[in-house]
Amino acid sequence: MNKVTTVNLNGRAFQVEEQAYELLRAYLDEAARLLADDPDYREIMADLEQAIGDKGARHLRSGKNVLAAAEMKRILEEMGPVETGEGVMNAAPEAGAETSGPKRLYLIREGEMIAGVCNGLAAYFGVDPTIVRLVFVVLLFLSGGLIAIAYLVLMFVIPTAQTAEERAAARGLPFNAQELVDQAKRHYAGLKDSTQRWREKRRRDQERAFWRRRERRDPEGPHSSPFDRPQPGYGAQVAAGMVLPLIGVISAVLTVACLFAVVSLFATGEILGWSLPVGVPTWAAILALVAVYAMVTVPLRAVRYASYEALGPRRGWFVFWDGVLWLALVILAWWAAAHYVPGVSDFFQHLFHDWRDIVDVEGHYAALVGAR
Amino acid sequence: MGSDVKFLAIRKGLLEFLLLKIISTDKVYVADILGRLAGTEFATQEGTLYPLLSRMRRESLVDYEWQESEAGPPRKYYRLTAKGRAQLTELNDYWRDINRTVQELER
Numbered sequence: 144m145n146k147v148t149t150v151n152l153n154g155r156a157f158q159v160e161e162q163a164y165e166l167l168r169a170y171l172d173e174a175a176r177l178l179a180d181d182p183d184y185r186e187i188m189a190d191l192e193q194a195i196g197d198k199g200a201r202h203l204r205s206g207k208n209v210l211a212a213a214e215m216k217r218i219l220e221e222m223g224p225v226e227t228g229e230g231v232m233n234a235a236p237e238a239g240a241e242t243s244g245p246k247r248l249y250l251i252r253e254g255e256m257i258a259g260v261c262n263g264l265a266a267y268f269g270v271d272p273t274i275v276r277l278v279f280v281v282l283l284f285l286s287g288g289l290i291a292i293a294y295l296v297l298m299f300v301i302p303t304a305q306t307a308e309e310r311a312a313a314r315g316l317p318f319n320a321q322e323l324v325d326q327a328k329r330h331y332a333g334l335k336d337s338t339q340r341w342r343e344k345r346r347r348d349q350e351r352a353f354w355r356r357r358e359r360r361d362p363e364g365p366h367s368s369p370f371d372r373p374q375p376g377y378g379a380q381v382a383a384g385m386v387l388p389l390i391g392v393i394s395a396v397l398t399v400a401c402l403f404a405v406v407s408l409f410a411t412g413e414i415l416g417w418s419l420p421v422g423v424p425t426w427a428a429i430l431a432l433v434a435v436y437a438m439v440t441v442p443l444r445a446v447r448y449a450s451y452e453a454l455g456p457r458r459g460w461f462v463f464w465d466g467v468l469w470l471a472l473v474i475l476a477w478w479a480a481a482h483y484v485p486g487v488s489d490f491f492q493h494l495f496h497d498w499r500d501i502v503d504v505e506g507h508y509a510a511l512v513g514a515r
Numbered sequence: 516m517g518s519d520v521k522f523l524a525i526r527k528g529l530l531e532f533l534l535l536k537i538i539s540t541d542k543v544y545v546a547d548i549l550g551r552l553a554g555t556e557f558a559t560q561e562g563t564l565y566p567l568l569s570r571m572r573r574e575s576l577v578d579y580e581w582q583e584s585e586a587g588p589p590r591k592y593y594r595l596t597a598k599g600r601a602q603l604t605e606l607n608d609y610w611r612d613i614n615r616t617v618q619e620l621e622r
Binding site for chain 2: 153154174182183186187190191193194197200221222223224225226227228349358
């Protein structure tokens, strides 16, 4: 179900879906911007509206009186970009005027497979993402999986294109109102299945914009906005992306070490051959160990949260991948230790037996009773 | 890509000439013009045509009158003015000259 709006196209009323309305408005706004200096501005706008209306009427019949977003998209594509002597609405390259904006490598999260690395590279080099993905898969086999590490590194280091400006920069396009229109169109194209999510996002954006406006109007005022964090720059985002996996690795190593120590203490009463001083109970040693672990990881956590902050709006995505990386490292470390370090593998064998003994409460009880 | 841009420039330059040609044959409205151009190298869309026609009217090359249509609202029917007709003749001659030059250079 979609909300419907009524629009007046050169004197004729049409009912259009809300998304169709947004598309139409983006098109007409951009046309109006281009034609602003044209002496026949009003007349051309009326002609365009009339033509859109004529095309729209062809999509309607009795029993179907609302224009859907997909239909509006087709109509506007048929209309084509508004073109004047001064400029074209579309990003079609004008002879002589090679316009381009700053080009930067970004992750592109529209139509991504994993994290948008291939997508971002494709946009940066101006090729089809499928080609980049194919090359990636071939390299994956040729390198025996090593390229996956490169992917991981890139995934963390390259910032995600969040704003329309960043998405334009990812392709090296100039960021202007046209880019916004394109974004809107692309957004609507993938909208059918994500309307809800988009609504949420728009609501958030509007809220954010509201707070920004308020802030600007009253810079010294007491209204501090929860959304109005300063947007970190590209460099800060790259730095945060480099620091985060490092912190992830360190904290994973620490966690594995701590786990080893705790289990080792619990099972054998000693850590790597160093036994507890007489009189110190095992539980106290374990508590102390956990306390030390917590203290050591405090600065790590601080750096991690600072990095999340520097990543700006994409931190939710990052927290997820950071968690995945951490978990993968911990599991990998355990697995590797259990399989390849003889001492540890022995330890695991012992641990297994010890654990069975510990769990075997009845056996303990019987032993105790028997001892008495 | 470079040649595309060049061809685009040629097409753009010739579009006005073709519009004069099409409008000279009859009183036409925009859908007629688009239909005549569709399927040719000069396929054009409303977004381009309306601003261009409006400029040509400002330069008093073309004029239009409203006419009721059987289906839907009244339409703008374009026709050439005397000035437009004169310019078309001029352009036709010029085009013939250009063609001749091109062909002569090929020999």
